[in-house]
Amino acid sequence: MKPILSALAGLLAASALTAPALAAPAAAPVAIIHARLLTMGPAGEIADGTLIVRDGKILAVGKGLAVPAGVQVIDAKGAIVTPGLFAPNTVLGVREVNSVKGTDDAKSASADLGAAFDPQYGLNPDSTLVPVARLGGVTRAIVVPAPGGDGEGGGDDGDGSLFDGQVLAIRLAGDLLVKPRLAVAMRFGENGAGGSRGAEIGLLRARLDEVRLYKQNRAAYDRGETRDLKLSRADLEALIPVVEGREPLLVTVHRAADIRQVLAFAREQRLRVILNGAEEGWRVADEIAAAKVPVILNATADLPRSFEIVGASLRNAARLRAAGVEIAIVSPDPAHRVRELRYEAGSAVAQGLSYAAALEAITIAPARIFGLADQLGSLQPGRAADLVIWDGDPLEPRSLPTAIYVDGAPQPLRSRALDLRDRYESGDGASR
Structure with a gap:
């Protein structure tokens, strides 16, 4: 085995010398x-x-x-x-063609890898979508993992779908990766885990309790002296920064009632959260502002495509910003239409958002939300x-x-x- 490993190490070293520089x-x-x-x-x-x-x-x-x-x-x-411009919710570099599974590295199908799933290892600097997005003035982006499993919806807690994975920042040139592990992504509501909202809150509370137990008893866990934990060790480790408040949960949530539940749960658990979607956010704008929680939103989402977004409004961005909520605007598609990010901001201006706030929502605001404003x-x-x-x-x-x-x-x-x-x-x- 050792000669094989030595040979492999030699091949890797040689390839590192001959590989073209990405930066x-x-x-x-x-x-x-x-x-x-x-x-x-x-x-x-x-x-x-x-x-x-x-x-x-x-x-x-x-x-x-x-x-x-x-x-x-x-x-x-x-x-x-x-x-x-800074696109705050994309799958750039990890998805090429939506309908071709082999080109999609944006999600995990593993039962053992939810919160710990890290899309950085699938980043492709030769993706044809990166130059297209860059031509729209986009130079940085946040990559958010997609829901795992075979479908786009949720599942029960047993399939690892409670958490979607790690959020990371990329540049749209050279070596794409800027900073990994900025947040852990998850969904709440119709597409959440557990089959109902009550089940999801219960599962989430139980899993975070497991993380705290593991954090305080690592040695006992290694000896097999703790109770059985549902999460894999990789997921337990990945969620420690979340329960410690060092990393936020990026929660995709849509209806007003669900937003209230997420805010209340974050207070109870002392978690940092970022809301993603929040089509009915305008209905609870004052509560979001009071919680000092930022929102990432689609400024042109106004069709009631599900019961979660019956109250969607084109004035969502303007109303949230008027209430004092930090907002960032996303493109209409996380891969193929990222170049249209500025069109979304312009549409928000047409619906009452100030020009300065719209430009802020696609430049400095995403950088602030993800802790990168001192660099970008x-x-x-x-x-x-x-x-x-x-x-x-x-x-x-x-x-x-x-x-x-x-x-x-x-x-x-x-x-x-x-x-x-x-x-x-x-x-x-x-x-x-």
Whole structure:
């Protein structure tokens, strides 16, 4: 066995030396001048501003800044420059084709791996969906695992479907992974575990009690001296940061009554939670605000596709924000339509959300919600140099990026879809 392991280790070492580097090479310093900077930071909007990028970070932002020697200068000519957009609920990099199971690494079918399921190991930096999303100005995203098992719904607690898995952050260039284990995802309501809402609350309480018991008696657990626990050791370990309040539960929940139940359970268990979906959130907006719980929502969800969202409203985003709730806006599809994130924000503006709040909901707000605002989401010194130069208003569908930077590196304004379009428009496709 040892010779086999040694040979395998040698092969892995050799492949590591020959594998292409995934991270983008160090970008040259850049200064963008004469730009209308929507910084989403303390500086607010800066007319005719200058932004200087060095070593993948924002070096300086302001008006009338001196540009250091040896820096490439880009004249924005009054164009709007924003932080790269941040999509807060996607399966980018872990799902390619919805109907092809072999391309879907967004969920676990294992009975032993629910909360501990980590999608980072399925990330594909060559996914064709990443450049498509990036062309919509999206430079960062949150990957949220999908419900496990064979279906899209829940199941009983025995199939590991109470928790969906680990939430992580990615960049849309180079080596995708930014930070794993930001939260644990789960569902509550019609698609929750246990077959009913009462059963789900009971199961959830019991499982979290198991985590606390395990945490306090690891040695006894190793000796087999504790009672039998339903969760696997991997899931028990994954949920310790949740019961300690170091990681939130990202709870997909829809109707107002269920939102109240989630908020009450979080208070009882002293948990941090983030609400995902919350189509009827506007009905309990004051309660969500009082609990200081952020909401990730689809701004155009207004059809009563189930009994959980009979009260869905296009004004959900505006009403929640008016009540003081931190909101982040998602795209209409977590894989193939992430590029439409800014359209969703624009639709929310049409329904009463302020322009500033809408842009915030797709830049700095997702970064704050997931604890990344000290690195991402705004144009401030020291932040990652993710930025987009636009040829018009970024929330207008006909506007397009003229330049996109991720960690200070310029990105190609191309995708496989555009390459195929150009090939077949030119008539070259038939010969290839």
